[in-house]
Amino acid sequence: MRNILVDTGRKRYCIHIGAGLSNKTGKLAAKLTGTTKAALITDDNVDRLWSEQITKSLENAGYKVSVHVIPNGESSKSIENYIKILGFLSDNKLSRSDTVFALGGGMVGDIAGFAASTYLRGIRFVQIPTTLLAMVDSSAGGKTAVNLDSGKNQIGTFYQPDLVVCDPQFLSSLPDEIFRDGCAEVIKYGAIADRQLFTMLKGPIGEQMEEIIERCLAIKSRLVFEDELDKGPRQLLNFGHTFGHAVEKCSGYAVSHGKAVAIGMVMAASAAEEMGVCDADCRNGIREMVISFGLPYRTDLDGTELLDAMISDKKRSLEEMALILPEEIGRCVLKKIPVKELGSLMRAAMKVGDA
Ligand SMILES: NC(=O)c1ccc[n+]([C@@H]2O[C@H](COP(=O)([O-])OP(=O)(O)OC[C@H]3O[C@@H](n4cnc5c(N)ncnc54)[C@H](O)[C@@H]3O)[C@@H](O)[C@H]2O)c1
């Protein structure tokens, strides 16, 4: 078992990583929470595959378990389902000493975390991520959310879990496409902060999965430690995301998050090369890596529309935009670009096809 301690200054918790570890979820959680009531929140796909195993583990450790299943898919990350979860917690009379367990990908983790953070002003919360993206990204760091019709993640809290149990065995049932989306985030971690991880990704990754997840989470936990509320260094995790979110939005969300981030990373690297922040080798390295995972590296969407989407993103200031740009593989910087210079940068970013 590999362990990572996340310390935000306000809260410390452990991420345990290990194949087969989810069978010990009950034992690991009971050490922290005592054995009280457990509300297991999951989606229908994950429920069919993995709920029984986790329920058994929790019951064997002495928890009284009730399971709430929501339909899979991003559209379930809604206010309506959030209210249903609150109703479920209330109907089952969960108190503040009881625990919400999120079993699933980032969708389940985000909405269950939001419910856990607001029900009774916050009850115990354990993340059991089942997608690669959730393992390396959304399960740790404490961002919770639901979507509004007007946009993704418009309502949420910062609420750190009490424990994360990360079992790569869940990946055995993950469809290839969804696994690949998670790989884009893994490439991101290598590109921003861990050259050795980036190099590992050039070989077969199956046997190295635990170490890969550990390396990603080590970076995330360090950045969360430095900047829990996402006002400074944590923004490095947005590498590929500023362009990526624009691609997601302009495609009407037909391009998945992982694929959009893959395109976004290559666009950011192309912009960085144009600005003299990185050289062509760095840009090509990122592009080749994206291609080697079967991820797209360019888009036919219109550059002007992408730029408009970037500028209208809710997190932007009006005069300048913070872009995360690679200096070399394993090192990125945050650069504030005046909005009036973004047009020419976007043209450079769109020229990703050039070798
Ligand atoms: N909180 C954060 O910091 C953070 C960070 C990144 C992304 N997110 C959020 O995460 C969500 C995306 O997460 P995701 O990519 O994990 O998607 P997801 O949770 O929607 O899961 C994708 C699909 O995989 C299925 N699935 C999950 N685990 C499975 C398994 N082991 N075997 C078979 N099928 C399985 C799900 O049922 C679903 O159909 C978005 O809502 C995004 O906003 C949050």
Ligand SMILES: [Zn+2]
């Ligand atoms: Zn992402």
